[in-house]
Amino acid sequence: MNEIKSTFSITICPKLHFDFEATVTTHGWLSLAPFIWNAENAILSRVEQLNDGKLVRLNISATGSTENPTLSIEIHSTSIINEGNKQEVAKLVTHILRLDEDFEEFYQLCTQQNGTWNDIKKGKGRLLRSPTVFEDLVKTICTTNIQWGGTKRMAQELVDKYGQSFAENPTLKSFPKAEDIVSDSFEEFTQKVNLGYRADYIYQLAKNVSAGTINPEDFLDQQLSTIELKKKLLAIKGIGNYASATMLMLLGRYDELPIDSVFKDFVSGKYFNGKKYSEKKARNIYKKWGRWQYLAYWFDMEKS
DNA sequence: GTCCAGGTCGCGC
């Protein structure tokens, strides 16, 4: 058994109010591999392969109030961890927890609403995301036309069959990179993981990303308008209206509503007494939230 | 056994 050689702690103090546990648990992403959530101790864990190939296991936790929080990040590895590795990890954690996003305007809108909207308070609103846009794209495709249990299974299978093993505990693996997936033929891929007809979309995406014809990480570019971004997302096979809205949320843009069966059931039950309604009427419910509509819907559901 | 899921694609009109 390889011994752990390096354990470091990095402390990040978020600029604004920040609720670690709410950020991690308000989105189902935390129950998709390779994320591991230790609810008892409130530790978010995952194995990651860094740019230089080193495999690390990260343990992320928080102490202090939402006004004055401190994030603690342990890096476990059998490799020597250098300053560059630490900086990469800090950047990764900033990304998945959205420490750089500004929610002040959303909070103001919440304050304008009465009652339970005030419970959102400062520090909530952030929803967990994956370290890479590629991983979020793959997972989002795995949420379409399937129950949540199926999404979890598919994420786990991808990690089990194509992730890189963490030396200390080989059952812990990273999420596969595009190159890991296309190292196999499509036939081998469909044999190893059971993604149904989505296998085609995901393999195609991995091919394109690996070849550089699609660069999902560029989607984080703030210069891109939401319209342009949506166009790029819809051009990817397997991403339609619902999935593009979900991806926009994961890219920090909350303009679009993810209209799927869950959305329809929720809106029907809460606002239309279970009766049929037009999509336009449903949209009107969240219209006043402007570019924060996704979060308005999300927390409307959370609070119910 | 049968049905269908946090939809999307490709077709025909």
Place this chain on the structure above:
DNA sequence: GCGCGACATGGA
């Protein structure tokens, strides 16, 4: 631009 069937897989 809109309606419709097909789509893989496993869980309900």
